[in-house]
Amino acid sequence: MKFACCNELLENWELARQFRFLREVGYEGIELAAFTLAARITEVTTGQRAAIRRLARDEGMVITGLHFLLARTEGLHPTSADV
Numbered sequence: 585m586k587f588a589c590c591n592e593l594l595e596n597w598e599l600a601r602q603f604r605f606l607r608e609v610g611y612e613g614i615e616l617a618a619f620t621l622a623a624r625i626t627e628v629t630t631g632q633r634a635a636i637r638r639l640a641r642d643e644g645m646v647i648t649g650l651h652f653l654l655a656r657t658e659g660l661h662p663t664s665a666d667v
Contacts, residue, residue, distance in 0.1 A: 588613030588648040595620045599636060603643035613648040614640065625653065 589611045594602045606614055616636075618625040640647050654662065 586612045586646075588615050588646070590615040590617055590651050591620055592617040592652065599639055600643065603640055603645045607644050611645070613646040615649050615651045616647060617652045618650055619652060625650075 587610065589606050591599070591602050591606075591614050594605065595617070597605070603614060621632075621636075622628050637647065
């Protein structure tokens with residue numbers, strides 16, 4: 585069985601430190617909370633996403649998924665008719 589942890593627990597740490605720490609304490613994967621990367625996930629550029637993937641690989645971690653996609657999304661309403 586493999587274990588992953590959400591990076592929200594370490595939100596104020598740099599991603600490299602998060603990956604390293606979680607690997608050192610036995611996790612093999614990390615779930616990224618969108619709001620820890622940017623105010624809006626659409627603000628994370630293609631280059632930044634590639635850098636995050638490289639960092640995870642270099643630190644021996646797997647990104648298992650995204651978490652809290654609708655957290656801290658003031659003004660966004662998934663059930664609104666407003667386009």
